[in-house]
Amino acid sequence: KTEGNIIMSSDDNFITFFIKEYKKLLSNARTNDxxxxxxxxxxxxxxxxxxxAYNKCDKKVIEMCEKIINNMVCNxxxxxxxxxxAILYAFKHTIINLSTIIKREDNDDKKISK
Structure with missing residues (x-):
């Protein structure tokens, strides 16, 4: 029996790696209000x-969406x-939360001006 023990599979390792890399990628993303x-x-x-529906989205939203995708292509x-x-997988499995990952420019500006 493996009761009480954690068994890691290659899928778990992939997900762990994906979370780490995806958060690192988005940690540099910036947006504003x-x-x-x-x-x-x-x-x-x-x-x-x-x-x-995508084409009806706000222009800044589309630009940010494309920027994130292009960063993943480049990186x-x-x-x-x-x-x-990969992005949709991360959303569906609650691997990422954009509101906690994306830095707000107004917060960064306050840090710079101090």
Missing amino acids: SVNTEQLKDAFFYKQNDKI FSYSKDTALE
Whole structure:
């Protein structure tokens, strides 16, 4: 019996690595108050499932969505489709929370001005 013991699989290792790398990637992302993190999250789902709804999103939301995808393409050599799939996977499995990861420019500006 393995009761009380934790068994790690290669899937667990992949998820752990993914969380670490994805948080590192997004930790450099910046936005301002005009980009709502819930709208940004929705935009990723729209991008895959509803192009019309995606194109109706706020311009700044679309720009941020594309920036995050392009960063994953550049940093990890993902295709754009694979980057989007990885992002959606992270949302579906509550691996990331954009509102806690993305730094707000207004907070950063306050730190700089002190």
